[in-house]
Amino acid sequence: MACCVTLVQLSISCEHLTDKDIGSKSDPLCVLLQDLCRTECVRNCSSPEFSRTLIYDIDTRPVLPHFPQIVSSQTLTLPLMLKPGKPAGQGTITVSAQELKDSRIVTMEVEARNLDKKVCLDGIPGDGLLMGRPELTALHLQVIKNNLNPTWECFSVPLLHFCGGDPSIPIQVHCSDYDSNGSHDLIGTFHTTLAQLQAVPAEFECIHPEKQKKKKSYKNSGIICVKTCRVETEYSFLDYVMGGCQINFTVGVDFSGSNGDPSSPDSLHYLSPMGVNEYLTALWSVGSVVQDYDSDKLFPAFGFGAQVPPDWQVSHEFALNFNPNNPYCAGIQGIVDAYRQALPQVHLYGPTNFAPIINHVTRFAAQAAQQRTASLRQYFVLLLLTDGAATDVEATREAVVQASKLPMSVIIVGVGGADFEAMEQLDADGPLRTRHGEAAARDIVQFVPYRRFQNAPREALAQTVLAEVPTQLVSYFRAQGWAPLKTPPFPGKGPVQVLQA
Numbered sequence: 001m002a003c004c005v006t007l008v009q010l011s012i013s014c015e016h017l018t019d020k021d022i023g024s025k026s027d028p029l030c031v032l033l034q035d036l037c038r039t040e041c042v043r044n045c046s047s048p049e050f051s052r053t054l055i056y057d058i059d060t061r062p063v064l065p066h067f068p069q070i071v072s073s074q075t076l077t078l079p080l081m082l083k084p085g086k087p088a089g090q091g092t093i094t095v096s097a098q099e100l101k102d103s104r105i106v107t108m109e110v111e112a113r114n115l116d117k118k119v120c121l122d123g124i125p126g127d128g129l130l131m132g133r134p135e136l137t138a139l140h141l142q143v144i145k146n147n148l149n150p151t152w153e154c155f156s157v158p159l160l161h162f163c164g165g166d167p168s169i170p171i172q173v174h175c176s177d178y179d180s181n182g183s184h185d186l187i188g189t190f191h192t193t194l195a196q197l198q199a200v201p202a203e204f205e206c207i208h209p210e211k212q213k214k215k216k217s218y219k220n221s222g223i224i225c226v227k228t229c230r231v232e233t234e235y236s237f238l239d240y241v242m243g244g245c246q247i248n249f250t251v252g253v254d255f256s257g258s259n260g261d262p263s264s265p266d267s268l269h270y271l272s273p274m275g276v277n278e279y280l281t282a283l284w285s286v287g288s289v290v291q292d293y294d295s296d297k298l299f300p301a302f303g304f305g306a307q308v309p310p311d312w313q314v315s316h317e318f319a320l321n322f323n324p325n326n327p328y329c330a331g332i333q334g335i336v337d338a339y340r341q342a343l344p345q346v347h348l349y350g351p352t353n354f355a356p357i358i359n360h361v362t363r364f365a366a367q368a369a370q371q372r373t374a375s376l377r378q379y380f381v382l383l384l385l386t387d388g389a390a391t392d393v394e395a396t397r398e399a400v401v402q403a404s405k406l407p408m409s410v411i412i413v414g415v416g417g418a419d420f421e422a423m424e425q426l427d428a429d430g431p432l433r434t435r436h437g438e439a440a441a442r443d444i445v446q447f448v449p450y451r452r453f454q455n456a457p458r459e460a461l462a463q464t465v466l467a468e469v470p471t472q473l474v475s476y477f478r479a480q481g482w483a484p485l486k487t488p489p490f491p492g493k494g495p496v497q498v499l500q501a
Contacts, residue, residue, distance in 0.1 A: 009098045010095055011053050014048050016090050079091070115150070173189060175221075201227060242484070246294070252304060255304065260348075286411065287332040302318060303320055308346050359402075389420060405441045
C-alpha cells in the first residue's frame, strides 16, 4: 500500500467556460481522477469558484501533470483541453495549492531530582490524543541507569503525536524503574498539559498512587523538572519550494571513449532512428520533473571526457552549446538540442573525471550560501549521466565532501551495463570520507543504474532518482537555521506559540 508523504489541498476556479446546456449556462464541476475526488457542481455558471477543495495524496505514485509548477508558484492557470493537444476552444482553469500538515514539533529537556531508583521516563498522552490509534499511547525517553538525579537528552516529538495539536489536552507522565524484561516498576506519575509544560522552568511532583494511599506522611517520589519546552516548526520540502526556494538544475554528460563510437549501434551515444538513446531517455525522465521547480527554465549543461574543437584538447567541463560564457540551455529540450549538435563535433576520449563539474557547481552553491540576507533561497542539483565509474576517485570524494557543506545535491545516473560498484560507494549509507579522513557533512549523492528501470514507466526512474533530494534540501536549510522566506500557515486547535528556526 502506498504511504502518504503529505497532503496537498487544491483549490479550483475556472473562467469563460463554454456553454454546453441549451437555454442556460453550463453546470461545471471538477474531478481529480487520480484520487477520485471532485468539487461540487456549480449551477448555471461559466466562471465558477469551487468552494469544495480537492485533496491530493503525495505518495509513491507519480505526481500529477503540472503539479511541480503548481506548488512552486502556488497558483497556476492553464487553458482547458478537450484532449491532449486539442484546446477546448475557450476557458481556463486555475489551480492553487496548499500543503495540509501541522509541521510543528515539541522539543523538550527534562531532568529529575531525588528519584528512588534507576529510571526511564514514559510520557503517556491522555485519552484525548488516542483517537483510536493505540500506537500513539507512549513516548519513551532513553534509559539512564543507576542515577537518582538523571538528565535526559533533549528530544523532539511531532506536535500532533504529542497532544493532537491541542495545548490543553491532558498528558500523563509515568516515571518508572527500568527492567530489561519489560516489567518496569512505577516510581510515580503526574498529569499536565503542553501549556503547563511550556511555562518553564516547570516542576512536577512524581506521585505513586499506592504509596500516597498507604502513608499519610508521603510527599512524593521525586521531582520532574522541565528545563525547556518549546514548539518549533519542522519545515518540509514543499514549505521551502512554496516559500520561494529556487532549484538550480545543472547537467553533465559523459563523452568518454568507453561509450563507444556514436556512429555504431553498439554505442551508448548512438541515436536510434527515433533520435533517442539511453542518455537522452534518462535526461528526459529526470529533467522533465526537475525543470518545473526552476522558474526561468534555463539550465547550464556540460560535457566531460572528450576532445573538443578548435584545439582538440581533452576537456572535463565544456559547455554543450560551446559557449563557455553562456552555457545555459532553454529547458530540457534545449539541453537535448545542444547534446545532439555537440555529439558529431567532439571526439570521445577520456578519462571519466567527475570532480571538475562538481567543483563548477560547488562554486555557485558557495556564493548562494554566503548570501544569507538574500531575498531568494537557492539550492543546486547536479545531474551526472555516465557510463562508468569515476577515474578521479579521490578528487571526486573530495569534491563531494566539500559540496556536502553547501546547498547542493548530486544525482548520478549510470547508463549502460558497466560495473558501478564505485558509484554505489559514493551513495553509501555511512558518511563519505576523503583520503585525509574528513567526513561529508550530510549525504548528498544519489546513484541509480538506468538499466534497472529500462522497462519501467519513465516516471519510475524520475521518482527513484529524485527520492532523496527533498530530504537533502531540508537537511541543509535546517542545519543553517533558515526558514522558508514565505512562512506557510499552520493549522492548530490552540494558541501554541511557534518559534521559527
